[in-house]
Amino acid sequence: MLTKRIIPCLDVRNGRVVKGVNFEGLRDVSDPVTLARFYNQAGADELVFYDITASAEGRPLFADALRAVAAEVFIPLTVGGSINTVDDFDRVLKCGADKVSVNSGALRDPSLIENAAKRYGDQCVVLSMDVKRVDGSFHVFARGGREDTGRDAIEWAKFGEDHGAGEIVLNSIDTDGVRKGFDLEMLQAIGDVVRLPIIASGGAGCMEDFVTLFRLPCVDAGLAASIFHSQEVEINALKAYLKEQGVPMRI
């Protein structure tokens, strides 16, 4: 039986992991390799690395960190951040990424999804969306959640599916950092219209939030950062608890 996945997300700036709360107030958490090794041993099903380096000088540091992680952690690695072209896909895939997540880059140039899928396969293309409620509907935001694109999130998810995305990360700006649970309403609204695997992100505050999350059949994975980095929720304990609650888990 296919299990639900628990995915810690590591934001990396200049080769170091930082955590974001409502996309602001970043603080240094730890070294990427140390954290990756720790999460692998704790039973993480996958790791996501977002490169939030603002400068071109930081890019090689990210590549070094990624190569170092991929050389000793043998679970799927997804990389996002600063992915604007098919060449960017190439750059991170060569460093050991298995999947590449596109966000603002695809909003600027929607053909990126299809071009990357044709070159590397659907399984490689993850469409990551920052979603926020605006006037009663769900809008997609760009640039780390700072800019309302005016695009309808449901339409954008469907567009991604039709053009070769293999998976979708749905990050709720409304619930991110609030720690009162995932944005079930938004997840359900988009889950109703796409058949792609859905990774839910934003809002996890405790183990119970994941139990509630996985009651939605459309959700395949739960992603979180700060609660794992701070060890408020331990992944192995979380997975054991979820299994007890009847959620299929890899233990």
Next chain:
Amino acid sequence: MIAVVDYGVGNLYSLNCSLRHIGAESVVTRDESVLRAADKIILPGVGAFGDAAAKLRELGLDTLLKELAAAGKPLMGICLGMQLLFDESHEYGCHQGLGLIPGKVMPLAPVLPDGMKVPHMGWNSLTFHKPEDVLLTGISEGSHVYYVHSFYATDCEAAWVATSEYGGVTVPGAVRCGNVCGTQFHPEKSGGIGLQMLASFAKEDTVC
């Protein structure tokens, strides 16, 4: 020495790192003499079957791999590399495979119930059919391995080593026909379980 076939399909970084991690000597190559000299061969692959099969032919690797497999050299296909071991694939048209394991590769979507997602992506548990197979050494039934695929091998029950169930469909996870074996899942991405399988393949010194 394990030769990893480099035919321009897929990302070999993780596979190389995982082989290094288990202490196996490996080389990435498309050179005929290196492939002939290797003790074992791994055929990796990600992407479309038709393109991959065409590349193997273009490089003359199809006839070489068939010859080496017939001579008894252990050959392991991974993901698309496993699918290429079969007779044919119906992925966007009909394409010839290497014909080293009887069976054909078909799309998952038409046989899945409504609402089941494609690709079959994530960690799935293994049911053993040939628990004595060397690939399963030291692994417990029910262990999870990482899959990402939209096509699967059919009409190959005799080759089943271990399978997973997805939406009521039996997905061949590991298959074998003599010295030729393969995994639909990615052992290099399946944590300790996958590394154990690669180590078993690396150590395997008898041909089943």
